[in-house]
Amino acid sequence: MSGLFRAPLRRLLSAWTDVRLAEPDSAELHLDPSLPTIYVLPRPALSDALLLENYTRRRPMPSSLGRLIVGQTSVARCVTLPARRSRWWPGRPQPVAPFTELIAAGENVQIVPVSVFWGRAPGKEFGFWHLLAADNWQLTGRVRRALSVMVNGRDVEIQFGAPLHLSDIHDGRDPALTNRKVARLLRVHFRRVTTRVLGPDLSHRRTLIEGVVRSSEVREVIDELQTTPGERSRGNRQRLQRRARRYGNEIASNMTYPVLRFLAGALRRLWNRLYDGVDVTGLERVKQLAGHSTLVYVPCHRSHIDYLLLSYVLYRDGLMPPHIAAGRNLDMPIVGPLLRRGGAFFLRRSFRDNRLYGAVFNEYLHRLLAGGYSMEYFIEGGRSRSGRMLPPRPGMLSMTLRSFLRIQQQHARPVVFVPVYIGYEKILENASYQREMGGGRKRKETPLGLLKVIGRLRDEFGRVSVNIGEPLDIADFLDNHSPAWRESSDSRPDWLKGAVAELGTSICQRINAVAALNAVNLVGLALLATPHRALEYSMLKGQLELLCSLVSHTPSEPGPSLPEGDAEGWIAQVLALGMVERREQALGDIITADESQAALLGWYRNNVLHLLALPALVAFSFRSQDAHSVDELTELLSPLWPMLARELAVPVGPDLHRQLSQIVERLVSQQLLTEHAGKYQPCGNLEARERLRLLGRMIQPSLERNTLLVDTLLASPSGTLGRDELCQRARSLAERLALLSGRAAPEFFDLRLFESLVDSLVADGWVCEEEQYLVFDHNLRHAAHNAMQLLDASLQRRLAAVTGPQEKE
Structure with missing residues (x-):
């Protein structure tokens, strides 16, 4: 031979x-x-x-x-x-x-x-x-x-x-x-x-569903429903089993290799048509785990493309695509069967009142994890219309932890969460997000709507980034949170609720830690910090370089990714995408954004605002007072930073004084601050002062929103306002403030942001809930006084003009 x-x-x-x-x-x-x-x-x-x-x-x-x-x-x-x-x-x-x-x-x-x-x-x-x-x-x-x-x-x-x-x-x-x-x-x-x-051997779909229906957990629920009065539980055992089987068929994926291969080829052509490139970082961490651990991918959710993009990247780079938890709204004609054969399994938005459906879904999820299949779901629950990381939803995380506890009794493979950040220079849903944030009704997904997307394939969408964060082993996490978890035999132990909340927070922080700076969100950060959404070309270039320099010194590992090229190339890219305009002037060109462009840029700015939140807060503190020592900055910002950090899903850090020292030294190296007698103050150069002011203005909307919420709570006696009433009242005042300050961004008065802020106040101990009412003491008033001192006189007057009428009521 x-x-x-x-x-x-x-x-x-x-x-x-x-x-x-x-x-x-x-x-x-x-x-x-x-x-x-x-x-x-x-x-x-x-x-x-x-x-x-x-x-x-x-x-x-x-x-x-x-x-x-x-x-x-x-x-x-x-x-x-x-x-x-x-x-x-x-x-x-x-x-x-x-x-x-x-x-x-x-x-x-x-x-x-x-x-x-x-x-x-x-x-x-x-x-x-x-x-x-x-x-x-x-x-x-x-x-x-x-x-x-x-x-x-x-x-x-x-x-x-x-x-x-x-x-x-x-x-x-x-x-x-x-x-x-x-x-x-x-x-x-x-x-x-x-x-x-x-990946592991795939069970036949029919066999898997039959195993779910005949499992002891589902049989136990069927037995209880037979003897429980209620409309959903009427019927004999055979009828309940048929219903459980119907639920299984509604949920279960049907991953098939021919469809995977077809999708790989189709998506390769789609990405080449849509994007200038897909940049992937950190995938080697996944490859080191994939052979001996069960992986649960938890990406941020910004676009419907997220479903397809991550699976394509994994398949292209030699990893088995995961089973993906998708909303039932995507189980539509043509699209649903294709997604199901590509690995999607579908779930309803809520099934709290349907015990049988919940039991079937829990058992299906458990069998996927126990079988070693990789999985993907979005802990935010839905796509972010504001561009920022949404608070984690506990449902899928709780089911995963409970399943993990069952798996460990059999000494199965480790289960590891893989945080994934997906960042775009331009998304397909730009128009719909702005309509919904402005109060428009969310439209139902239909095959016709997808056909309309095909007509936009000739548009420019720039580049897209897929960054893998630091993996989180569930066993290691539980060892730190609840050291006695291995001794628990209860399917819902007392520590589960707290563990789910902390787990969700940790995953969100790990996702945000590997955010991708790109040309669009950089320009959005700089341009939207100006009063009239306009900036000289030379000033914009310098500000973009400053922002990149500050992020490049982020101490976290793995950390954020930076764009390739230089400031001139970034501005040219944003101009080519139609996100800003360039107006030629005799004294120098000006980059501007109209109202609609500014609303879009706000979405991309919110993707990465958390990376510069603490440097911006430091810069903002020099707005009302010219000189601060690091000790004074620590005393001034320590009541404010935890609430902002929780809102933006970044860790507070064990030593705020050390963090502030490092930031101040970086601002000194950028010639924005000077040191004299142990105190720091803005440089005398007018351009340097302008750069520092623009850096500080990035965090101003968040500070105003937080101060407005706290002032609204303090305007009423302790224990008289409930959570929902406070959030609705603060939202109305924020909308009024937006009109007075000329802000066109609907996300400034997004109700979910105020709900998250209340959660932060409760979690940090500033407020407690007693009989559905919010109770506070003098510590909250002291913190609010510090926050107000941070604002200059014009901002204080603006907030007083908004909250004053409410206080009189």
């Missing part, structure tokens, strides 16, 4: 196949050029060996062709890991890995494991043709492998493992024992790579 057919077959395979993905790159393998290299395949397959030969010949890496002479030992450059003894032939001797002679001779060789995937089908019957042709968990015969090469020749992936050095593994023991150890390490590696790329 090697003499007569191998070379022609290799050339034929080279012409027919195309390696879609090979990772890591040859340079990232860090192969030692002084050591002999042996490649190891997980199973005998001539097609895999020939493909590897072609690949190594075209790359700056050791060839896998021929034999290798090491000392007195000759071994093939490409070997296969022997299969385990067949249970059908117990008398046949166990095959051994071919490294014994090298180990006995004391030779040092680097062993590189190589996994080749012809197609990406998980183990499931997708139809006769794809059952034969698609790669999966099962070993393949010669005919099936030939069909796989024919069908999937243009969709091949090669996964290289880190090289193993025999000298590091051999400890002087029997060479046969070391040989078995090497084989065991390689088998574990190949199993993890297969799990990462293909």
